[in-house]
Amino acid sequence: xxxxxxxxxxxxxxxxxxxxxxxxxxxxxxxxxxxxxxxxxxxxxxxxxxxxxxxxxxxxxxxxxxxxxxxxxxxxxxxxxxxxxxxxxxxxxxxxxxxxxxxxxxxxxxxxxxxxxxxxxxxxxxxxxxxxxxxxxxxxxxxxxxxxxxxxxxxxxxxxxxxxxxxxxxxxxxxxxxxxxxxxxxxxxxxxxx
Amino acid sequence: xxxxxxxxxxxxxxxxxxxxxxxxxxxxxxxxxxxxxxxxxxxxxxxxxxxxxxxxxxxxxxxxxxxxxxxxxxxxxxxxxxxxxxxxxxxxxxxxxxxxxxxxxxxxxxxxxxxxxxxxxxxxxxxxxxxxxxxxxxxxxxxxxxxxxxxxxxxxxxxxxxxxxxxxxxxxxxxxxxxxxxxxxx
Numbered sequence: 001x002x003x004x005x006x007x008x009x010x011x012x013x014x015x016x017x018x019x020x021x022x023x024x025x026x027x028x029x030x031x032x033x034x035x036x037x038x039x040x041x042x043x044x045x046x047x048x049x050x051x052x053x054x055x056x057x058x059x060x061x062x063x064x065x066x067x068x069x070x071x072x073x074x075x076x077x078x079x080x081x082x083x084x085x086x087x088x089x090x091x092x093x094x095x096x097x098x099x100x101x102x103x104x105x106x107x108x109x110x111x112x113x114x115x116x117x118x119x120x121x122x123x124x125x126x127x128x129x130x131x132x133x134x135x136x137x138x139x140x141x142x143x144x145x146x147x148x149x150x151x152x153x154x155x156x157x158x159x160x161x162x163x164x165x166x167x168x169x170x171x172x173x174x175x176x177x178x179x180x181x182x183x184x185x186x187x188x189x190x191x192x193x194x
Numbered sequence: 195x196x197x198x199x200x201x202x203x204x205x206x207x208x209x210x211x212x213x214x215x216x217x218x219x220x221x222x223x224x225x226x227x228x229x230x231x232x233x234x235x236x237x238x239x240x241x242x243x244x245x246x247x248x249x250x251x252x253x254x255x256x257x258x259x260x261x262x263x264x265x266x267x268x269x270x271x272x273x274x275x276x277x278x279x280x281x282x283x284x285x286x287x288x289x290x291x292x293x294x295x296x297x298x299x300x301x302x303x304x305x306x307x308x309x310x311x312x313x314x315x316x317x318x319x320x321x322x323x324x325x326x327x328x329x330x331x332x333x334x335x336x337x338x339x340x341x342x343x344x345x346x347x348x349x350x351x352x353x354x355x356x357x358x359x360x361x362x363x364x365x366x367x368x369x370x371x372x373x374x375x376x377x378x379x380x
Contacts, residue, residue, distance in 0.1 A: 048285050099236045100357045138362065139354055164350025164367045166327055171286045181367070185354055 005193070011130055012077075014122045017088060019077040019130075022064070027078065028057040030087050034110035043148045044108045046170055046179065073098070075135065079109065079123045088114050091127050093135070101138030101186075103131060124158050132186045139185050145170050146177040159192050160184045199316060200263070202308040207263035207277065207316075215264065216245040218273050222296030231334050232294045234356055234365070261289075261321070265309050267300065274300045277313045279321070287324030287372075289317065302336060310344040318375050325371045331356060332364040345378045346370045 012019040032054040034040055041049040052060065064076050073096040079089040089109035096103040105127060109120045131137045142160060144151045147170075164181035171177070200207040210218075219240070222228055226237045240248070253259050262278035275295035282289040291313060295306050317323045328346065330337050346368040354362035 046283065046286070097234060100234060100355060102234075102352075102355055138357065139352075141352065162350075163352055166288075166325075166349055166367065166369055168325060168371060169286060169288050169327070169369075171324070181350060181352065183353060 005133070009129075011126070011134060014082065014126055016082055016117070016122050017119050017126075018080045018082055018085070019091065019123070019126055020080045020085075022061050022076070022078055023087070024058065024061055027087050028054040028061065031057045031090075031110065034108075037110075037112070040108065040110060040112075042172065043145070043151065044106070046143075046145065075130075077127075079107075079119065081119075088119050089123070091123050093127070093131055093137075093140075096135070096137070101136065102141070103135075103137045103139075104141050104143070105131070106142070121154060121158070124154065128158065128184070128189055132189050137186065139183055141181055141183045144180045144182060146180060147172070152180065152182070155182050158184070159188055161188075196315070196319070199320060200312060201268070202312040204269075204303075204305050204308040205265050205267055205274070205312065207309070207312055208266055210264045210273070212246050212249045213242075214273070215249060215276075216242045218264070218296065219276075220245050222294070225296070225298060228294065228296060228298065230358065231331065231337065233292075234331075263313070265295070265305070267305065272297070274305060275309060277309050279313065279317060279323075279326075282321075282323070287322065288327065289321075289323055289325075290327050290329075291317070292328075306337070307340045307343050310340065314344060314370065314375055318372050323372065325369055327367065327369050329365050329367050332366060333358075338366065338368075341368050344370075345375055347374070 032052055035052040035057070038049050067074050068076060074092065074094050076092040077090065078087055079091055080086060081088055088111070089107070091105070091107040093103050093105055107120060107123055107127065109115050128140070131140050142155055144155065160182035161184070162180060163183045166179040168176035169179040220242045223240050229237045253262070258278060258280060261282065263276065264273055265275040265277055266272060267274050274297045275293065277291065277293045279289045280292055293306060293309060295301055314326065317326055328341065330341060347370065349367045349369045352365040352367060355365035356363040
């Protein structure tokens with residue numbers, strides 16, 4: 001890890017994955033399939049789950065690009081396999097408050113068969129590096145539903161600590177669940193690299 | 195049945211025209227202590243015209259105005275603040291509350307707490323929400339006490355969330371559940 005703070009270290013290239021931009025021609029078809037997986041959608045979003053057609057995904061991408069240009073408080077990447085550039089997922093930094101140096105992170109690996117191979121963990125490491133050394137945030141937050149212990153584990157392993165539990169903020173399958181906020185400070189991230 | 199749903203002991207909630215909201219907000223916004231207690235954006239000045247545009251563009255589009263009220267003191271009827279429910283997630287009955295007493299003559303005298311009691315009653319008995327969330331800053335102990343009096347509990351702390359006056363400050367997250375509110379009302 002000692003080479004982490006060198007200017008030559010690639011920001012967008014890891015061992016297994018790359019961070020890349022959206023491929024407007026080919027990605028919508030693939031992400032549309034992910035949105036039909038209610039498990040994926042419920043783990044990632046608190047909004048009511050609904051599938052999106054490729055055209056709707058395309059519209060979503062256009063809205064993201066517009067937001068990227070206008071709001072100045074969003075960074076959005078696709079996660080692609082290093083080997084063949086295949087779309088694996090996405091990662092974004094959003095709700096960035098420049099004066100406070102605060103931001104939120106969302107990250108998802110779309111296909112069930114692509115999970116558990118370390119793609120998400122590597123993407124998370126790269127997003128942290130990007131957030132703290134390139135756009136110089138002071139802290140990063142993530143919200144995770146109580147019913148997603150896998151995500152809780154992944155973010156804990158990367159150094160995030162639980163900060164808030166919004167009690168019973170989610171209701172799914174007739175049960176109420178907490179919405180957990182985890183966070184990491186820049187200095188905590190730096191201390192882990194040493 | 196309570197047919198004085200929008201009236202508390204000290205205040206009442208009202209709907210006002212954009213011109214009045216814009217004039218009032220523009221005036222209150224000149225008090226930087228108020229705006230720094232209110233939210234995490236940099237303190238900024240906003241003309242009446244610009245505030246009116248904001249109301250038209252943002253507030254109407256995001257349907258903020260449907261659950262947004264101005265607050266008037268029952269004594270003499272002056273405008274003293276605002277309160278609103280935002281980010282309503284109907285599928286779970288979760289919403290955020292935002293509150294500001296813009297006229298500093300009314301700080302520390304129970305007007306904010308009374309306003310919060312009225313909006314909670316509206317949220318739980320008229321809108322039938324399940325829980326209400328809010329964020330408050332470490333340097334605002336008066337607000338924290340007021341929210342506790344209204345029944346909110348601390349649910350956690352977003353560490354070093356704000357950067358002001360050369361140092362970092364925590365944002366404290368608070369919440370109240372419908373059941374807790376009902377229990378308090380007994």
